[in-house]
Amino acid sequence: MKPPLPPFNAESAAQKVRLAEDAWNSRDPDRVVGVYTDDTVWRNRAEFPVGREQVHALLTRKWARELDYRLIKELWAFSGNRIAVRFAYEWRDDSGHWFRSYGNENWEFTDEGLMRRRFASINDLPIAESARLFFWPLGRRPDEHPGLSDLGL
Template sequence: MPRPPLPPFTEQSAVQKIRAAEDGWNGRDPVKVALAYTPDSRWRNRSDFINGRSEIEAFLTRKWEKELEYRLIKELWAFSGNHIAVRFAYEWHDSDGAWYRSYGNENWEFDDAGYMKTRHASINDVRIEEADRKFHWPQGRRPDDHPGLSELGL
């Protein structure tokens, strides 16, 4: 079954695809998120190489067990055909209560049905004070009126 919006992407459809991905990741359901990827999807996430939905589910389960109160914002960087480049930031804390903001870039490639088949992510973590947090919405989908990365100066 197709997963719109489908490539080739326009600026509007690329932004829609990015927001759908952001919403999914903010929902923190590894099984549901993995369904956005092809069964044989290939990832590079930092120094991890992940292949297929079962590895994606396992990876995301570990991620969200470690990265507590995770909140993510993604923003379009560039697009062409079936490719989208995204920049993002997310905030989370560890089990000791230390807060972090993680910054990164992703390169995505989609199949004709709109499933992501390749994801390359480069990510850096910066320790922040809780008072310096910028992502304060309740866990889950970012509200439509919440500023994006550019509006927040990130």
């Protein structure tokens, strides 16, 4: 069981989104894959992993390439066992070039609160280091740090 469980209300959906953000900001594939079903189905950019093992491999590659990764997720909509999220994250490559990646995710959960399906659409925008907006030590975003709407994103 991975509470909060569906059917979601505004509070439980927002909590599920924040828990996901916290896990992704850990940049720990072992931690992240634990909230997905064994046969989870993803669409992530041009990759279509199926199952925890393939998702783990995708995340391992992702965080080896996307350095200084900081993510903010925001609840967009919810109904029953589904949640729609918008997100942005900032990262740099190994050459020191900074990016802000924007996207949307559609999530579907089992009755036990595990994510069965995750469909993500993501766009990358090169940014100057001076244009960065996400400033906190690597790891969990502090509660007092502005969210996407507060930042005008």
